[in-house]
Amino acid sequence: MSRPDLNPVALHPGVIAFHQPPGGWFVSNAGLVAGRDAALQIDTFATEPLNRRLETAIDAYLEPGTPRTVALTHAHGDHAHGAGRLAAAGATILATPPAAGEVLSGPHTYDFLFSCDWGAIDPPADISPVTEPRTLDLGGTSVAVVPVPGPAHTHGDLVAWHADSGTLFTGDLLFLGVTPLAISGSIAGWLDALTWLETFSASTYVPGHGPVTAAADDLVAEVREYFEWLREAVAGSADFAAIEAAARARWPEWGAGERHGVNARIAYSQAHGVDLDFAAGVEDLLTSAAAHGEPMTEAGLIRLDL
Ligand SMILES: [Zn+2]
Numbered sequence: 001m002s003r004p005d006l007n008p009v010a011l012h013p014g015v016i017a018f019h020q021p022p023g024g025w026f027v028s029n030a031g032l033v034a035g036r037d038a039a040l041q042i043d044t045f046a047t048e049p050l051n052r053r054l055e056t057a058i059d060a061y062l063e064p065g066t067p068r069t070v071a072l073t074h075a076h077g078d079h080a081h082g083a084g085r086l087a088a089a090g091a092t093i094l095a096t097p098p099a100a101g102e103v104l105s106g107p108h109t110y111d112f113l114f115s116c117d118w119g120a121i122d123p124p125a126d127i128s129p130v131t132e133p134r135t136l137d138l139g140g141t142s143v144a145v146v147p148v149p150g151p152a153h154t155h156g157d158l159v160a161w162h163a164d165s166g167t168l169f170t171g172d173l174l175f176l177g178v179t180p181l182a183i184s185g186s187i188a189g190w191l192d193a194l195t196w197l198e199t200f201s202a203s204t205y206v207p208g209h210g211p212v213t214a215a216a217d218d219l220v221a222e223v224r225e226y227f228e229w230l231r232e233a234v235a236g237s238a239d240f241a242a243i244e245a246a247a248r249a250r251w252p253e254w255g256a257g258e259r260h261g262v263n264a265r266i267a268y269s270q271a272h273g274v275d276l277d278f279a280a281g282v283e284d285l286l287t288s289a290a291a292h293g294e295p296m297t298e299a300g301l302i303r304l305d306l
Contacts (some may be wrong), residue, residue, distance in 0.1 A: 006057050009212050011204055012165030014141060016061060018054060020045070023178040023209035024255045025114070026304050028078040031169045031206050032058050033162050035138025038067045040145070041091070042160045042169040042206075044082025047306045048119025051082030069094060069136060071145045073171025073208065074154040075102035076184070077109065077121070087124030094134070096147045098156030100127035113282055115297050116304035130158055148173065151186040152193035153208075159197070166203030166215075173197060174219050176210025179251070179259040180226060182266045183281070187227050194224050226251070227267075234268040244288060258288035 009017040014034040020027045031042035039062055045051045062068075070087075072080045072095040080103045083093045095103060102108070107121040133146040141164050148157040153172040160169040172181070173193055182190065202215045213219050229250070233243045240261045247260035262281040269276040290296045295303040 006053060008057060011167050011206075011212065012162070014061075014138075015162055015165050015167055016058075017169075017206040017212045018057060019206075019211055020050075021211070022255050023176070023211075025302060026078040026116070026306055028172075028209055029206060030054055030079075031160065032061060033138060033141070033143040033160070033167075034061055034066070035141045037139030038069070038136070039138060040136055040143050040160065041068060041070045041086070043073050043079040043171065043208075044070065044086065046078040046081050046118070046121075046304075047116065048082075048085070048121060050306055051085055051121075054082065055085070068092075071095070071130075071158065071160050072099055072103065072127075073159065073169065074157045074184075075099040075106075075108075076154065076172065077107060079171065079208065080123075081107055081118070081121040083127070084122045084124045085120065087126070093124050093127045094130050094145055094158075095127050096156035096158050097129045097131065099154065099158070100129055100156075102154075102156070103127060111301075113285065113302060114304050115299070115301040116306055148193050149196060150192060151189040153180075153182070153190060154184040155186075157185075157193070159200075161200055161202070166201075167206065168197065168200050168202035168204070168215075169206045170197060170208065172208035174205055174207035174210075174223055176207045176213055176219055176222075177254060178209045179247075179254045179256045180223060180263070181256075181259050182227070182230075182263045183259075187231065187263075187267050187270055191224060191227055194220050230263060230267045231271060234264055234271055238268055240264045240268070240284060244284075257292060258285050258294065261285070261288055 007019045016032040018030045026046040068091040144161040243264040244261035248257045261284040
């Protein structure tokens, strides 16, 4: 299966979102803010073929030779696997220090869980650490790269904020139409980060997965509701299969519903201060994905048709 078009969404002159439907495992979004003199790309894609397509799509918006900076919203491969190619072409790569460390130690392909032909996804040689908000003057417009104050989706998230258009590229702090994945961060921290997101008073959110959305449609409240529901669900129960079933019934339109069970395990471990049984969580993912008709290989891996 080849992926559908990247669906560039022009949000403002020089501000473009690239959305890959339907937004599930490793099917992520990216963005571009282009000024007169330079451009900021927000995130990359998961595989070499997808990154080549993204690069071609972005080049169509830029004069040849435009200096490019790439901000990685976090270290997950679906957002970061193209950074090495762009760095080799002369781009400067930005990430928070925890994300930079994770990316530089990769590439991470989670071979115990997924099968995929990744292509060339080697990390960049160097990443410039973002430890505090940094504003990039692109010529005629500027964009801010802002670290998330605490752990949330991961332990090193950042967002990109284009104030002129009210556009916030949130990375995986927001998922739309796809089950959020909490395996790498802190659910309590994620809830704090959602409150922090609202302080931007953005008019448009570009989530990490799923379509661009008006802030007025309140995706923040939807994600908040999910994690508050999850914390309540695990307060008195460790029946993760039952919690997953209840979550699938409550959010039937969300893709990647197999994440509910492992999210519940994470929520339980963080709420009760007990170790996460990671192997059991992986087994939950594979079992649930297979039971609900997600593509699986004979080896029991989730097959990514990227
Ligand atoms: Zn992620």
